[in-house]
Amino acid sequence: MYDVAVIGGGVIGCSIARELSKYKIRSVVIEQEGDVSCGATKANSGIIHGGYDAAHGTKKGYFSHKGNILFDQLDKELNFGFEKIGSLILAFDDNEMKTLSKIIENGEKNGVGDLKIIGRDELLELEPNAGKATGALYCKEAGIVSPYEYCIALAENAISNGVEFKFNSRVNDIHKENDIYTIKTALGEVESKVVINAAGVNSDIISNLMNEEYFHIIPRKGEYLVYAKGYGDRVNHVIFQCPNEKGKGVLVTPTYHNNLMVGPDAQIMDDKYDTSTNIDNLFDIIGKAEKSIPNLENKKIIRSFAGTRATSSLHDFIIEETKSKNFINAAGIESPGITSSPAIAKYVRSLVEKMIDLPKNDKFNPHREPNVIKKSVADMLPMKTVNEYINLGEDDLDRIVCRCEQVRQREILEALNRGIQITSTDGIKRRTRAGMGICQGRFCEPRVKKIIAKTYDISEDEITTRGIGSGSEPVRVEIMKLKKVIK
Numbered sequence: 001m002y003d004v005a006v007i008g009g010g011v012i013g014c015s016i017a018r019e020l021s022k023y024k025i026r027s028v029v030i031e032q033e034g035d036v037s038c039g040a041t042k043a044n045s046g047i048i049h050g051g052y053d054a055a056h057g058t059k060k061g062y063f064s065h066k067g068n069i070l071f072d073q074l075d076k077e078l079n080f081g082f083e084k085i086g087s088l089i090l091a092f093d094d095n096e097m098k099t100l101s102k103i104i105e106n107g108e109k110n111g112v113g114d115l116k117i118i119g120r121d122e123l124l125e126l127e128p129n130a131g132k133a134t135g136a137l138y139c140k141e142a143g144i145v146s147p148y149e150y151c152i153a154l155a156e157n158a159i160s161n162g163v164e165f166k167f168n169s170r171v172n173d174i175h176k177e178n179d180i181y182t183i184k185t186a187l188g189e190v191e192s193k194v195v196i197n198a199a200g201v202n203s204d205i206i207s208n209l210m211n212e213e214y215f216h217i218i219p220r221k222g223e224y225l226v227y228a229k230g231y232g233d234r235v236n237h238v239i240f241q242c243p244n245e246k247g248k249g250v251l252v253t254p255t256y257h258n259n260l261m262v263g264p265d266a267q268i269m270d271d272k273y274d275t276s277t278n279i280d281n282l283f284d285i286i287g288k289a290e291k292s293i294p295n296l297e298n299k300k301i302i303r304s305f306a307g308t309r310a311t312s313s314l315h316d317f318i319i320e321e322t323k324s325k326n327f328i329n330a331a332g333i334e335s336p337g338i339t340s341s342p343a344i345a346k347y348v349r350s351l352v353e354k355m356i357d358l359p360k361n362d363k364f365n366p367h368r369e370p371n372v373i374k375k376s377v378a379d380m381l382p383m384k385t386v387n388e389y390i391n392l393g394e395d396d397l398d399r400i401v402c403r404c405e406q407v408r409q410r411e412i413l414e415a416l417n418r419g420i421q422i423t424s425t426d427g428i429k430r431r432t433r434a435g436m437g438i439c440q441g442r443f444c445e446p447r448v449k450k451i452i453a454k455t456y457d458i459s460e461d462e463i464t465t466r467g468i469g470s471g472s473e474p475v476r477v478e479i480m481k482l483k484k485v486i487k
């Protein structure tokens with residue numbers, strides 16, 4: 001019997017699990033995939049928003065700023081990598097400059113300080129490659145993370161502080177008897193006093209298992225393009241476009257590991273698991289991105305991907321105890337859910353505190369060692385040396401397994417031994433960056449498979465690329481088409 005069962009191992013479920021590991025209770029995270037961070041958490045912009053954008057008075061407005069200010073400390077504890085590079089919203093005419101003033105007003109009401117409007121000269125000092133913007137709203141407090149590394153860090157720290165995780169355990173039904181919930185999963189039943197629904201795009205379905213329907217999820221897909229490592233230097237900040245009657249525009253940002261990323265668009269989807277990308281949409285995104293930063297080099301594109309927002313029909317986050325007592329919804333957490341996650345976790349803890357005793361876990365250790373050490377282009381070894389390391393013996397810990405990102409065997413073994421059994425090459429990619437480079441895993445994927453199989457003494461046939469039950473394959477095909485069209 002558990003005290004708390006969290007359904008969903010995305011950033012919301014893992015943040016809550018880590019927060020609850022500060023208390024001496026028995027908690028479990030139940031996840032339908034074979035790993036954490038397989039839903040929206042792995043495929044988004046990775047922006048820690050300033051908190052000025054979401055309307056004042058909404059939960060999004062409240063939690064985004066409160067979450068933002070927790071990230072410095074969280075990164076010190078969990079070492080997932082966070083850089084406060086600041087953000088700019090570009091305005092291209094007088095109307096948009098007026099909109100920026102309204103955004104500042106809203107941000108100040110949300111509690112965000114240090115927001116200012118800058119003119120074109122200052123903008124060009126900050127962003128020499130900016131297009132024809134007349135000015136911008138500058139927010140120093142915004143930053144970037146690698147969202148899956150953040151989620152993995154939360155899960156690893158929760159595990160080391162006693163939280164259990166059940167993978168490949170899709171929740172199909174829930175019953176309640178004598179104040180105890182019985183959760184029926186694909187791999188058996190779990191009993192718990194408290195249930196927390198953090199099931200992302202399925203959070204309406206999970207809520208409906210114990211409550212009358214009071215919201216539904218509208219899946220909204222967003223597509224992106226990623227450019228080669230080092231090309232992140234094209235910009236110094238997260239660059240947004242001012243929302244206007246045509247929409248929110250797209251963003252251009254360096255990623256934490258110094259790729260450049262552009263996107264996303266917003267498409268309402270019938271199939272919530274469809275994460276394919278489409279060449280016409282990608283062209284549209286490039287066109288919009290070039291309004292902010294002209295002359296992006298298409299030959300530097302290495303990948304496209306898409307993620308699906310769990311937009312709620314109530315147009316806000318839903319974080320509350322439901323009519324079914326001791327059942328909490330942390331549902332409809334679309335953007336800025338990564339940003340808001342630490343504040344949401346604290347708020348959910350305050351709800352749990354009213355349901356069961358939460359004695360302090362005196363052994364709670366907030367620290368977690370990093371898995372990936374960030375490498376800049378300047379840190380990369382010359383190809384001749386890389387080839388020497390590639391050819392080291394199969395058991396040599398210094399052997400380079402991923403040529404593009406120069407990931408060593410040691411780092412992969414380390415990732416495999418952190419409390420989550422990883423049986424997909426994508427799981428290793430998200431932890432070590434093996435497969436994130438220009439060749440997108442063509443070189444290292446078979447090698448990574450071999451290492452996983454040997455470490456866990458399982459057959460290579462049991463190792464998939466994306467995990468069992470995941471969405472579609474990555475869309476290398478769209479990139480090939482794109483590269484053919486654009487010289």
Ligand SMILES: Cc1cc2nc3c(=O)[nH]c(=O)nc-3n(C[C@H](O)[C@H](O)[C@H](O)COP(=O)(O)OP(=O)(O)OC[C@H]3O[C@@H](n4cnc5c(N)ncnc54)[C@H](O)[C@@H]3O)c2cc1C
Nearest residue numbers: 008010012032039040041044045047171200222337338339
């Ligand atoms: C295109 C896009 C851009 C975004 N950009 C940003 C950004 O820049 N900054 C920001 O702060 N936020 C951003 N977000 C929002 C952010 O990604 C989400 O708010 C956040 O990842 C939601 O986390 P979650 O844990 O609620 O959902 P998820 O990460 O989707 O996790 C839900 C989990 O529940 C599991 N699950 C579902 N059903 C079941 C079941 N029946 N049984 C067991 N498990 C189940 C899923 O497998 C999944 O792992 C963006 C989102 C998208 C899609």
